[in-house]
Amino acid sequence: MKRHLQLKNTIMTNTSPFTLHKQSSECAARRGEVKTRQGIIQTPVFMPVGTQGTVKAVTPENLQEMNAQIILGNTYHLFIRPGHELIESFGGLHKFMNWKGSILTDSGGFQIFSLKELATITEEGAAFKSHLDGSKLFLSPEDAVHVQQSLGSDIMMCLDTCIPFPATKDETIKATDLTTRWANRCRMAHTKRDQLLFGIVQGGMYPELRREHAAALIDIGFDGYAIGGLSVGEDKHLMYDMTEETVPALPKDYPVYLMGVGTPADLVEGVYRGVDMFDCVMPTRNARNGSLFTEKGKISIKNAQYRDDHGPIDENCTCYTCRNYSRAYLRHLFHAREILSSHLNTIHNLHFYLNLMAGIRKAIEEDNFARFRKDFYSKLENE
Structure with a gap:
């Protein structure tokens, strides 16, 4: 009842x-x-x-x-x-x-x-x-x-x-x-x-x-x-x-x-x-902790493997951070505890989330969201 x-x-x-x-x-x-x-x-x-x-x-x-x-x-x-x-x-x-x-x-x-x-x-x-x-x-x-x-x-x-x-x-x-x-x-x-x-x-x-x-x-x-x-x-x-x-x-x-x-x-x-x-709060909180989102999954920018990495966080990302800064520099900022680290990382993570939603909207408009969802998972490597 x-x-x-x-x-x-x-x-x-x-x-x-x-x-x-x-x-x-x-x-x-x-x-x-x-x-x-x-x-x-x-x-x-x-x-x-x-x-x-x-x-x-x-x-x-x-x-x-x-x-x-x-x-x-x-x-x-x-x-x-x-x-x-x-x-x-x-x-x-x-x-x-x-x-x-x-x-x-x-x-x-x-x-x-x-x-x-x-x-x-x-x-x-x-x-x-x-x-x-x-x-x-x-x-x-x-x-x-x-x-x-x-x-x-x-x-x-x-x-x-x-x-x-x-x-x-x-x-x-x-x-x-x-x-x-x-x-x-x-x-x-x-x-x-x-x-x-x-x-x-x-x-x-x-x-x-x-x-x-x-x-x-x-x-x-x-x-x-x-x-x-x-x-x-x-x-x-x-x-x-x-x-x-x-x-x-x-x-x-x-x-x-x-x-x-x-x-x-x-x-x-x-x-x-x-x-x-x-x-x-995930994109902003993760950014401050050095955890960054990419289409292949999350990466930890503090890891030693990025010490001399000339590439951007995500090679397919068009955010301000990826257009201008290397993984090596972002790793340096994080370990130096510079305020700029949180700023640049947060710009990237929020851009990733907002760009993901823009892609979702476009996929629904074109009535191919099922394919979008399948492609999203097929790219993941780090989850």
Whole structure:
């Protein structure tokens, strides 16, 4: 029996921001666009993560040059420092950080989950201690929406309860039902309608719970739907299975966002299963650790084999770094702990991700995504 909660019906008349341009005849992959107040986002899309009002090690101009369309900010971190009121006084996050594209803000639920030893989750919201100074703070679903409206993001996320892996079915039901009630409250608090609000589907690793939760969120009514609670320690195949189970339960005329995912292969597999939007810290974090993506797989630039290598990171890459610098130089910068190392490596990794998504969009347009997927795997050597 379905456990739809008895909630006040908050369905609001809204037009989907998503337009479908091409549906693959081979799989669930689709080519479309999402309209925000800042402009049009071509999908499928990868969104670089700029947690604290910056994508680490690169400038907004760098991002524009590599055709980034939308980046992320984070409610939890910006709420703590420098504070949403200060950012609002500058005209919002776009002006504060000088970014002219779209911005999606995560609600902070995952960060609170990650800092669970500092947080207490109740019906009212999340009470937690700042990871900076230990001060006591509180974030309710209404607060999460208010902070994001103050930040001026183009796409806001509902506050959710992220479920650990593994979790029992009873634990999962309890947490998912709380996320539903919070989603209802977020929708009620959503007053700035030109800022889109996405609901987040939870349900752990239980397909029937994910389908039920998707139905509950659709009943409330959002501008888009995210798949949350994946990439939290589960096996890759289980993550793919949960994605494949969840996407068909979501409305086809709304954007689908797979949160916190992932590797280049994860993006290809997510698109294959019908996902439109992705984000992950992997390209930027890996860059700072000297791990660089190529069409043959990852390489570690710190390895001795690159000491006198005159070639670029990837001979088929057209990014600024590959056009101008050798592997030997990049290895030297990494071992010398030069700031330029993170900058050049991050430019390459983000370019790789964004170029991969451009190739995916083109393949769907030409209705040969299956071949693209096969070619992607055939080139891999280092995975």
